[in-house]
Amino acid sequence: MGRIAIVTDSTADLPPHLYSEYGITVVPLLVHFGDEVYRDGVDLSSEGFYAKLTSSKVLPRTSQPSPHDFQVVYEDLVSRSDGVVSIHLSSKLSGTYQSAVIAAGMLKGAPVRVIDGRLASAATGLLVLEAARMARAGAGIDDIVARVEDLIRRMRVFFTVDTLEYLEKNGRIGKATAFLGTLLSIRPLLWIDDGEVAPYEKVRGSRQKILARLVAVAKEQAPAGKKLRAAVIHAVSPDEASVLKDAVEGDFACEEILIATVGPVIGSHTGPGTIAIAFHPID
């Protein structure tokens, strides 16, 4: 008792050991390959997912947790904490936030605060981690919510995908439709702007070229002279991720840098080869 409980969903893509270390409750989304249904991160690991993705004839679909899934979690946590802060994938990308809000509404008067993270993957994860650390330090629910809302505004996420096909087929392409249909091969540099995928820049040339550009853009956008917390997020390209991590560590004043894997749900929407840099200033 006397603590705020932190809840997120499986798209926060934090390394699993952090969830157990900080006692974060993760509500899984579902991944469907045809008739097979998997709970994200429970029945299906990232490695297993990408292996299936390349071998499967059908493209995976995903579905949000039901309000009931959240209700069960919230009821349990409310009974043994001072309150719940539940942080989720952008409402423009998923109905997960909606389910959580409905569930919170069913627990009349209970101190459950649901936050639309307006981000995705380990960028949401960085919010969750900060909230969990504050909760562990004994912060109150209002302070945690205010801090998370502030970080959402200051978080930057830049990423590239091998092909826009996955984002397009799943209807998550957002404003990056502007990059579709280019007859020349371009590599899209994207970002998450106000909760949805947006085009940032087109790059022609090799994979190395766009990775270098990804670091350069992150550097341009990082606030000068501030310490950062960052994450490099990859869809099964650990070698590239570690090159990127080294570049980021060399270029930024990073207090902490995570390497995370794009999990099955986000991976269903972005495809293999996705790689991202997310960061926020610490103060």
Add this chain to the structure above:
Amino acid sequence: MSDRISARDRQQEVGALSRDSLDAGDLARAIAAGTEWLGANKEFVNSLNVFPVPDGDTGTNMHLTLLSAVREVEKVGGGTLSEVADAAAMGSLMGARGNSGVIFSQLFRGFAKGVEGKTHLRAQDLAQALQSAAAMAYKAVMKPVEGTMLTVAREAARSATQGARAGLDLLALADKVLEDARKALERTPEMLPTLKEAGVVDAGGQGLVFFWEGAVKALRGEVTVGRQEPLLQVARGTGSGQAARQPEATVKESLRFRYCTEFLLKGRSLPLDRIRQDLADAGDCLLVVGTSDVAKVHVHTNHPGRVLEYCLRLGDLHEVQINNMADQHEEFEALNPAGRATAGQRNSTSPENRENRASAPVSLEARPRPEAAEKPVGIVAVAVGEGLATILRSLGADVVVEGGQTMNPSIEELANAARQVSAKNVIILPNNSNVILTADRVREFVDKTISVVPTKTIPQGVAALVAFNAASDVAANERAMNEALGRVSTGEVTYAVRSSSVNGFTIDQNDIIGIKDGEICAAGKDRDEVAMSLASQMVTEESSLLTIYYGQDVRSPEAQALAERLSDIYPHCEVEVHYGGQPLYYYIMSVE
């Protein structure tokens, strides 16, 4: 003394061979004859390209520019000499194609300024007008180069001034000007080393000389064409049945809007900018020029009535002409706008009039402009070849104007394209060095903010489009696009239209030549070998992408085979092949 008198008597006897002055009809005939003579010789002018590449079209450009001047002169249907000159200036400006066309339009503009208010030109007046013409053309070119048509125009003007001081009569003066213009033309290779190396005189200068030859012949009454079949009918008024000769079919008309509607609007403090804005949606080819007292309005529209009604609120209409452009024979008829409006009220059941009543004046005046749908920045690009056009569109060009290597678009075509784009800020990508100057003038005719990113080649245009970000403002985009130009190198593979010696290469007619960023750097008999040699001079260790756009005369497997060879030699480079469909150029390559 007695000699002079007898000389004058002799001149009066021979009539047409002697002139004290020329009038409006003479000027119109001279412009028409000059145009005709240049037209007859345009292929020769086309062949005078510095590079022996098959895109020399200076002659065609100048001829089309002049045809537009002639057509405008026909449309004013006479008037004073000053009005004829104004019409030629406006027509040539609207139809100006290529650098030579733009410069020609400035010569006309300067000429018109020089004869302002005049009804007759004596030798002294002609000299002054030619000086004014040359001065205007020099002013229009940001970095005037000697050894070009500018030099020829200036020398002609200087010659005319000398002749006038020496007391030559009009015809003698014209002859002297022609002779001195020819001499100046012959000296152009001495002034421009590139001309000398190519062994040609300046094409624009040659075009100007042809024009002057034709004009002088007309002044002498030597042009027979004009007599057999009048090129122009210079008559006052707007009488019906004024069957003007149709200009060559090369002047394309868009028939999306059927009625060419033209009139003078007279009023007090006419808001020209607002008129332009309010009529912008009425059709295309909109032109509102003039002063706050009198404006000429020209528009192609499907609803001339609405345009007239709108303008009636601002002033009186004069010399109204509405021409159905679908008709083969250009027949102008004066239309009484008041009569039309009255008929409309009486017969409100006809669908046309119902439509008019329902939306006419309101739609022109108070139609909410589609701000919401407007983008912050739109793009007009120039390209020839369906493949290239599709690629540019796919990269975000809103309108692709056909043109470039074989046909430079006119200011009017570019202006129409800029108007079509639903954005207040329009960036134009000329994609050809000979279109940049034309593009630079578009802003004078379009009520939008026009920027020109001076792309000289298709690869530069592609690089600029890749750097374009629809979410950024114009300034940021202009900066990013200009920066992008420096990161791409352009190669072109074509054939030589004549034998020549350039950059140390001895080139026979029909040889294949490779051009890197404007310089010939490879030549030979085999298309692929020239392409390989060109590529070897473009690819560096830092290059990471080589893109090949193959033209309409190359088959896809041939282009693929070339790409494979290049890919083997340059493993560090990705090689992409696309169908460009461009004429004359087998391959356009870009390395970045």
